Amino acid sequence: MINFxxxxxxxxxIVFDENDRxxxxxxxxxxxxxxxxxxCGTCSSTCTTGQxxxxxxxQIIVNIHRGEMDFINEDxxxxxxxxxxxxxxxxxxxxRNIIQVLITILN
Amino acid sequence: MNVExxxxxxxxxxxxxxxxxxxxxxxCVRQTFFPGSETAFLRILKTELNKDxxxxxxxxxxxxxxxxxxxxxxxxxxxVVARQFALMTExxxxxxxxxxxxxxxxxxxxxxxxxxxxxLEARIRENLRxxxxxxxxxxxxxxxxxxxxxxxxxxxxxxxxxxxxxxxTGEPIKVVDHIGCHYxxxxxxxxxxxxxxxYVLAGMIEEWGGEVIDYPExxxxxxxxxxxxxxxxxxxYSLACSRKKFExxxxxxxxxxxxNCPGCPMFLDRWQYAINEMEGKSYGKNGQGIPVMxxxxxxxxxxxxxxxxLGLQVHQVGCESLLDxxxxxxxxxxxxxxxxxxxxxxxxxxxxxxxx
Amino acid sequence: MTRESQxxxxxxxxxxxxxxxxxxxxxxxxxxxxxxNTEVGGHLLDWDRLFPDQQNASEVLDxxxxxxxxxxxxxxxxxxxxxxxxxxxxxxxxxxxxxITADAILVxxxxxxxxxxxxxxxxxxxxxxxxxxxxxxxxxxxxxxILKRNGSPVKRIAFIHCVGSRDEKAGVRHCSxxxxxxxxxxxxxxxxxxxxxxxxxxxxxxxxFGLGYEELYKEAQEIYNIRFIRGRLSESFENxxxxxxxxxxxxxxxxxxxxNVDLMVLMVGILASSGTSExxxxxxxxxxxxxxxxxVNSHFSSQISNRAGVFLAGTCKSPKNIEETLSDARAAAxxxxxxxxxxxx
Numbered sequence: 001m002i003n004f005x006x007x008x009x010x011x012x013x014i015v016f017d018e019n020d021r022x023x024x025x026x027x028x029x030x031x032x033x034x035x036x037x038x039x040c041g042t043c044s045s046t047c048t049t050g051q052x053x054x055x056x057x058x059q060i061i062v063n064i065h066r067g068e069m070d071f072i073n074e075d076x077x078x079x080x081x082x083x084x085x086x087x088x089x090x091x092x093x094x095x096r097n098i099i100q101v102l103i104t105i106l107n
Numbered sequence: 108m109n110v111e112x113x114x115x116x117x118x119x120x121x122x123x124x125x126x127x128x129x130x131x132x133x134x135c136v137r138q139t140f141f142p143g144s145e146t147a148f149l150r151i152l153k154t155e156l157n158k159d160x161x162x163x164x165x166x167x168x169x170x171x172x173x174x175x176x177x178x179x180x181x182x183x184x185x186x187v188v189a190r191q192f193a194l195m196t197e198x199x200x201x202x203x204x205x206x207x208x209x210x211x212x213x214x215x216x217x218x219x220x221x222x223x224x225x226x227l228e229a230r231i232r233e234n235l236r237x238x239x240x241x242x243x244x245x246x247x248x249x250x251x252x253x254x255x256x257x258x259x260x261x262x263x264x265x266x267x268x269x270x271x272x273x274x275x276t277g278e279p280i281k282v283v284d285h286i287g288c289h290y291x292x293x294x295x296x297x298x299x300x301x302x303x304x305x306y307v308l309a310g311m312i313e314e315w316g317g318e319v320i321d322y323p324e325x326x327x328x329x330x331x332x333x334x335x336x337x338x339x340x341x342x343x344y345s346l347a348c349s350r351k352k353f354e355x356x357x358x359x360x361x362x363x364x365x366x367n368c369p370g371c372p373m374f375l376d377r378w379q380y381a382i383n384e385m386e387g388k389s390y391g392k393n394g395q396g397i398p399v400m401x402x403x404x405x406x407x408x409x410x411x412x413x414x415x416x417l418g419l420q421v422h423q424v425g426c427e428s429l430l431d432x433x434x435x436x437x438x439x440x441x442x443x444x445x446x447x448x449x450x451x452x453x454x455x456x457x458x459x460x461x462x463x
Numbered sequence: 464m465t466r467e468s469q470x471x472x473x474x475x476x477x478x479x480x481x482x483x484x485x486x487x488x489x490x491x492x493x494x495x496x497x498x499x500n501t502e503v504g505g506h507l508l509d510w511d512r513l514f515p516d517q518q519n520a521s522e523v524l525d526x527x528x529x530x531x532x533x534x535x536x537x538x539x540x541x542x543x544x545x546x547x548x549x550x551x552x553x554x555x556x557x558x559x560x561x562x563i564t565a566d567a568i569l570v571x572x573x574x575x576x577x578x579x580x581x582x583x584x585x586x587x588x589x590x591x592x593x594x595x596x597x598x599x600x601x602x603x604x605x606x607x608x609i610l611k612r613n614g615s616p617v618k619r620i621a622f623i624h625c626v627g628s629r630d631e632k633a634g635v636r637h638c639s640x641x642x643x644x645x646x647x648x649x650x651x652x653x654x655x656x657x658x659x660x661x662x663x664x665x666x667x668x669x670x671x672f673g674l675g676y677e678e679l680y681k682e683a684q685e686i687y688n689i690r691f692i693r694g695r696l697s698e699s700f701e702n703x704x705x706x707x708x709x710x711x712x713x714x715x716x717x718x719x720x721x722x723n724v725d726l727m728v729l730m731v732g733i734l735a736s737s738g739t740s741e742x743x744x745x746x747x748x749x750x751x752x753x754x755x756x757x758x759v760n761s762h763f764s765s766q767i768s769n770r771a772g773v774f775l776a777g778t779c780k781s782p783k784n785i786e787e788t789l790s791d792a793r794a795a796a797x798x799x800x801x802x803x804x805x806x807x808x
Binding site for chain 1 (some may be wrong): 340
């Protein structure tokens with residue numbers, strides 16, 4: 001093999017059909033309210049952890065649905081369970097339980 | 108796939124192409140990348156079709172590469188373009204035919220810009236006058252060289268010695284077309300068939316007996332893109348673009364990639380080698396590459412020109428497998444011989460892939 | 464002069480034209496409905512059920528038509544060629560010696576759906592498995608099975624919002640308003656028929672403006688497991704197996720995304736109909752930049768045109784749902800009555 005001094009770039013596309021989307025299915029069965037999230041971002045806006053880290057419940061939900069599992073395991077452990085997200089959610093999604101269930105699944 | 112639906116779109120994107128008296132402007136890079144192509148174009152037009160083509164040595168680069176790499180300012184580019192038009196005017200021609208797709212895109216862009224900003228055109232005329240003392244008229248007709256071959260595809264077919272047909276099976280050769288981005292993506296109305304379903308090369312393939320293969324990433328750029336390639340650190344991006352195309356076309360088992368741009372055949376050809384050297388992967392059948400050709404080379408082959416006169420020996424992916432399929436005669440011993448049988452030297456053989 | 468001695472020409476026999484005619488004839492006026500198609504009813508004729516409550520379109524149409532009385536004359540196949548004015552309006556119809564004379568005109572020429580072929584990169588008319596929302600509605604209406612070209616079942620469907628709406632490249636700036644809820648309605652109908660089909664809606668914004676629309680949206684998520692992906696279709700391709708590769712940016716995940724589907728449904732937008740543009744220019748009525756007819760004031764005189772005696776109703780002015788269309792038609796009837804009463808006295 002020859003090293004030309006450059007490589008082929010990694011594809012950024014979400015290859016939906018090839019990704020492992022099983023975590024979302026388990027989450028959905030244990031906390032069905034995850035389905036009615038409208039991705040408005042109120043939770044991540046009010047979230048204290050989110051003010052200082054990359055943590056975003058909104059993005060976690062969407063990424064798990066697409067099977068994009070990079071950093072999820074790391075991210076969910078940043079949550080402090082204060083519950084502000086649950087207070088503000090316009091759809092009354094059981095936000096804290098989503099994180100709790102995810103930690104259980106990914107353990 | 109409903110071809111009738113495509114034909115409806117093609118009807119919307121017809122363009123006027125002059126039928127004689129062309130002022131031909133060459134590409135900066137094609138004579139190095141594909142040395143037989145421009146010569147073949149001139150030979151086809153002059154000797155096969157009896158057309159009048161003016162081919163001068165005094166014109167320059169259009170500066171397209173510099174312009175798209177942000178090193179040449181637009182006013183400089185426009186003044187250079189104005190000089191090319193002046194040379195055409197002085198030679199007594201009105202139909203401007205660039206060999207390069209980026210030049211074609213650039214000339215189109217400059218003419219459109221002048222159309223909307225006449226004061227800018229006036230300033231450029233003044234620039235040119237001050238710098239060179241020349242005056243110019245804008246071309247009556249601007250067509251890319253592939254438009255001209257498209258226009259005469261039937262005449263070329265009538266004079267052809269070969270067809271794009273597998274002589275052993277009688278099946279049409281499966282061809283994917285790749286259109287340079289600057290042909291119609293900037294100005295869809297200026298390209299035959301528009302931007303989404305361009306017809307300029309597909310029309311040649313159909314007329315010469317081949318089968319056009321449509322594949323999902325057909326519209327994707329080859330990855331040349333100037334900035335991607337010119338900076339070595341960005342080259343992985345260029346390669347990734349070509350790879351996306353190869354992976355998408357692979358299941359359709361294309362036997363030829365036909366192109367109309369200077370950069371695309373270069374990269375679609377060379378990146379097959381690079382990917383193979385890096386990863387051992389090849390996209391053609393039996394560990395071979397997929398041959399890549401310019402439309403002039405293909406037209407020349409159909410007309411029975413010697414493959415080595417067309418410059419096919421400088422391709423990275425060898426074209427012999429395709430020549431054999433069609434039944435095109437060639438002398439393997441002359442592959443690396445130049446004029447008067449001068450030895451050109453043999454390139455190094457790729458380590459993995461069967462590039463013959 | 465009395466109401467009974469006066470005549471109103473209603474151009475267009477869709478919901479707006481029919482409802483206004485019902486109210487005007489109810490007041491005692493004579494009404495000519497000039498419909499260029501072979502049947503009155505407009506787009507309601509092609510629609511199966513209506514959002515948000517899935518009422519049958521034919522029931523709604525029947526209810527509107529029930530209001531018409533013997534003072535109504537419906538002329539179908541009636542194309543207006545020329546309108547001249549000499550105290551009253553004289554209307555010439557194509558291929559007919561009959562001239563209609565009217566004291567007022569109501570323009571109710573409605574909308575056309577966007578021609579999806581214009582979005583060339585979406586492959587409508589080229590790829591085998593791309594249909595429009597209007598076509599899907601005829602599948603429902605005619606109880607036609609939703610199958611792949613080869614007869615095999617459809618496993619995954621994508622609904623593409625805003626095809627010919629909010630798209631300057633397609634020459635359409637406006638939001639067609641009702642397509643969002645139509646997509647949700649149609650997605651639910653698909654799931655009712657084929658519970659195992661995966662349904663994805665690709666949207667920019669979901670505009671659930673009407674009463675019950677938001678509830679329908681939630682129902683789609685909660686009961687039907689319909690998924691919403693916030694990304695606008697950039698281009699699509701036909702794969703070797705005939706499936707469609709959908710390319711969007713998944714804006715929420717912040718990454719480009721591709722997904723293969725068996726069928727793509729394009730939610731085509733609402734444009735001023737060709738008849739609307741024609742009537743607008745024939746009668747010198749103001750036309751908005753988006754092609755719809757322009758009332759003298761969009762707040763307090765939204766049924767009155769800039770030409771005395773010519774009134775406007777329904778979707779010739781803007782995209783509307785049925786409820787808004789019918790209310791607008793009734794308002795137009797009242798204003799026509801006011802106008803003619805003033806002439807009587």
